[in-house]
Amino acid sequence: MYSIKVYDPVADKIEIGAVIKEMALLANEPKRHPVLAETGLYVFWGATVYVYFDEDDVPLSMNCTKFGKRKKNVWEPYGNWYGAYTLPAHRRMGYAYRLYAEVERDLVKAGCRRIKSLAGSSAGLGLHRALRHQCWGLTAENEVFVDSVLPGHEGKYTGLTPPQAPGNLMTSKEVDFFIKKGLRYDHGK
Ligand SMILES: CC(C)(COP(=O)(O)OP(=O)(O)OC[C@H]1O[C@@H](n2cnc3c(N)ncnc32)[C@H](O)[C@@H]1OP(=O)(O)O)[C@@H](O)C(=O)NCCC(=O)NCCS
Numbered sequence: 163m164y165s166i167k168v169y170d171p172v173a174d175k176i177e178i179g180a181v182i183k184e185m186a187l188l189a190n191e192p193k194r195h196p197v198l199a200e201t202g203l204y205v206f207w208g209a210t211v212y213v214y215f216d217e218d219d220v221p222l223s224m225n226c227t228k229f230g231k232r233k234k235n236v237w238e239p240y241g242n243w244y245g246a247y248t249l250p251a252h253r254r255m256g257y258a259y260r261l262y263a264e265v266e267r268d269l270v271k272a273g274c275r276r277i278k279s280l281a282g283s284s285a286g287l288g289l290h291r292a293l294r295h296q297c298w299g300l301t302a303e304n305e306v307f308v309d310s311v312l313p314g315h316e317g318k319y320t321g322l323t324p325p326q327a328p329g330n331l332m333t334s335k336e337v338d339f340f341i342k343k344g345l346r347y348d349h350g351k
Pocket residue numbers: 195197223245246247248249252253254255256257258259260280281282283284285286287288289290291292341347
């Protein structure tokens with residue numbers, strides 16, 4: 163039976179380091195993927211780490227998301243999705259999608275209204291597309307700016323553009339174009 167474990171950025175820092183190290187070893191990539199390399203930073207920024215383990219307790223997929231608390235305007239609190247990673251041999255099996263469903267359920271419970279992220283790869287943007295997240299243009303770092311409503315808050319934002327969005331709401335054709343073209347991580351940055 164698979165399991166999902168949720169790691170607190172403060173109390174479980176050491177365990178998170180151990181899981182990420184294990185995933186990097188299992189991934190066996192020539193260079194540690196930037197998402198794995200940057201996990202320490204995401205945790206430092208306050209991200210909770212969700213890990214999907216198989217029945218043998220092998221970590222297959224992870225998601226780092228910060229549960230925002232600030233509520234200064236109608237857009238907040240935000241969930242800030244910093245990174246997602248699935249072991250190369252286990253991709254396109256629905257692990258990242260299922261893990262996010264768990265994250266989303268907890269974000270809603272915690273009172274978050276929106277989720278935002280910077281999609282830095284074709285696969286990452288494909289995942290956001292599958293989750294029907296809204297995208298708002300390209301950043302200077304060649305990432306797609308994702309900012310989307312969470313369940314329970316639909317209808318509050320019709321006709322509004324999220325703060326800091328670098329562009330307008332992207333059409334599905336535009337999203338498809340960037341999935342084909344590739345983004346920051348696909349070009350080795
Ligand atoms: C992005 C990533 C986490 C997706 O993990 P995954 O477990 O393979 O994703 P899932 O199997 O849950 O995919 C769910 C859906 O997302 C979309 N998707 C996933 N990978 C995709 C890809 N390479 N291209 C286009 N769409 C993709 C598909 O719609 C997919 O459903 P389908 O397989 O039925 O078509 C994984 O590819 C990864 O670790 N990549 C390297 C790290 C990375 O780029 N992270 C994102 C940085 S922003």
